[in-house]
Amino acid sequence: MILVMGASGRVGTALMVQLLRESRGALRAFVRKEFDAVRLRDRGVEVAVGELVLGRGIDAAVRGVSTLVYLVHAIDRTGDFVANDLEAARNVVIAARAAGVRRIVILGHIAADPESPSTYLRGRWAVERAFVQSDIPCTVLRAATIVARGSAPFDLATLPARRLPLVPEPRWMRGCIIEPVALADVVQALTLAIDDRDLDGRSFDISGPDRMALAAMAREWAGATGRRRAYVPVPLDAFGASAWATWVLDRRSPRAARLLLEAFRARQVCADPSRRFPLPQRPMSYRQALARLDG
Numbered sequence: 412m413i414l415v416m417g418a419s420g421r422v423g424t425a426l427m428v429q430l431l432r433e434s435r436g437a438l439r440a441f442v443r444k445e446f447d448a449v450r451l452r453d454r455g456v457e458v459a460v461g462e463l464v465l466g467r468g469i470d471a472a473v474r475g476v477s478t479l480v481y482l483v484h485a486i487d488r489t490g491d492f493v494a495n496d497l498e499a500a501r502n503v504v505i506a507a508r509a510a511g512v513r514r515i516v517i518l519g520h521i522a523a524d525p526e527s528p529s530t531y532l533r534g535r536w537a538v539e540r541a542f543v544q545s546d547i548p549c550t551v552l553r554a555a556t557i558v559a560r561g562s563a564p565f566d567l568a569t570l571p572a573r574r575l576p577l578v579p580e581p582r583w584m585r586g587c588i589i590e591p592v593a594l595a596d597v598v599q600a601l602t603l604a605i606d607d608r609d610l611d612g613r614s615f616d617i618s619g620p621d622r623m624a625l626a627a628m629a630r631e632w633a634g635a636t637g638r639r640r641a642y643v644p645v646p647l648d649a650f651g652a653s654a655w656a657t658w659v660l661d662r663r664s665p666r667a668a669r670l671l672l673e674a675f676r677a678r679q680v681c682a683d684p685s686r687r688f689p690l691p692q693r694p695m696s697y698r699q700a701l702a703r704l705d706g
Contacts, residue, residue, distance in 0.1 A: 412437040412475050413605060414512075416463070416503065417482030418456075419447035421561040422518060425598045426480070427456065433602070441472045463499035464488060473510040478605055479503070481517040481542065486531065486563075486667050496534040500541040507547055514548050514611060516604045518597070521553040521590075521616050522677035529673040539614075548611035550604045552597075552688060555618040555679040556628075558700035559594035567671055568625055570661055572633040578642050580626040581649035587625040589679040590618035593700035600688045615688035616681040621697040625675050628697070635701040650676075 413430065417423045418440035430438055431454065439457045442448050448458040461468020464485055473479065481503065485495035507515065523535035542549045556564045568589075571578045600617050604610050623631070626642075633640045650672070657668040681687050695703070 412439060413478045413480065414439045414441060414459075414472060414476040415480045415482065416441040416472075417484075418442055418451065418458075419444070420482055421559050422557065422594065422597060422601075423482045425559070425594055426482070426601055427451070427454075429598050429602055431456070437475075439472065439476065441468075463502055464495050466502040469502055469506040470510070473503075473506045473512055476507075476510060476512050478514045478516065479507055479512050480601065480605065481515060481538075484535070484538075486670055487664075492530050492670060493534040493537055497537045497541060500538040504541055504545040504547070508545065512547055514550070514608065515542055515545070516550045516552065516601060517542050518601065519551055519553045520674065520679075521555045521618060521681065522674065522679050523553060524677070527677055529670075529677055531670040531674045532677055543614075548608070550610045550612075551614040552600055552604060553614065553616050554592055554597050555616075555681075556589050556591045556675075557594050557597055558591050558619075558697065558704070560704050562594070563667075564671055564674070565591070567657060567661070567668070568628050568675070569632040570629075570657060572629040572638060572640055574661075576640060578629065578633075578640050579645050579649075580642055581645040581647060581653060583648045583650050583653070583676060584626040584629075585624050585644065587675045587679075588622060589625060589628065589675070590620070590622050590681060591628060591697050591700065592617050592619045593695035593703065595700075595703065596690060596694045599690060603688075603690075614686070616683075616686045617688045617694075618679070618681045619694045619697055619700065622680060623697065631697060632701060635698065 419442045451458045459472035519539045520535040
């Protein structure tokens with residue numbers, strides 16, 4: 412039995428589609444909302460509904476599971492993000508141990524670091540450590556910004572070009588360096604990790620071949636989608652103004668917007684080629700990933 416936690420998110424949805432396409436055996440999804448559960452059940456998927464931070468529904472969800480795929484973060488909850496993220500992971504670890512789960516595959520962030528000034532990235536590192544130190548064999552995949560409509564970091568990266576005809580480019584956006592990765596490559600890495608026990612106990616980076624600034628990501632997206640925009644480099648850092656503008660343009664909560672934008676200030680690159688996940692082909696370029704965007 413494979414259990415996907417976070418099955419209603421952008422990566423989780425794509426992974427479930429792939430696993431169903433491959434006609435895997437027993438497959439179970441874990442979601443928070445009954446609405447998402449209904450949609451998955453309509454596709455013939457067994458679904459467990461619960462709340463990881465509060466520890467609800469986890470024991471039933473992990474019963475009979477051999478491989479657990481963890482795609483969850485607690486960014487939309489109130490309270491301390493790191494504490495919430497870590498509490499969710501600990502609750503899953505306790506239940507997984509008791510249920511005899513044999514393997515865990517976790518999707519984390521390529522820039523996760525305990526010393527990061529970004530609260531989001533510190534939380535991602537804490538979750539990663541909780542699973543790695545659980546005594547359950549664990550494979551860690553650490554992705555850069557995933558190019559997919561509905562992926563919150565990617566939506567924020569392209570937000571100015573989506574909403575404004577005159578796009579300001581403050582200094583911090585021109586200095587953020589990212590190797591954006593296609594959703595299809597992330598899903599392929601996850602499915603390969605689910606199948607390969609030889610990857611247990613190891614950590615890999617998943618990133619694309621193009622290294623670019625956050626501002627360049629938005630420009631490329633606008634060009635690929637036919638948006639005509641004018642760009643204005645701003646000599647100031649203006650990070651606080653960017654967080655405020657994100658809330659105005661996107662109506663994401665100010666807290667969530669700041670957490671996600673702060674993560675962009677860390678270099679999202681694979682610094683060590685030996686850590687790249689061994690995909691059977693070269694990862695898609697940013698332009699190739701943009702060409703495959705849906706909707």
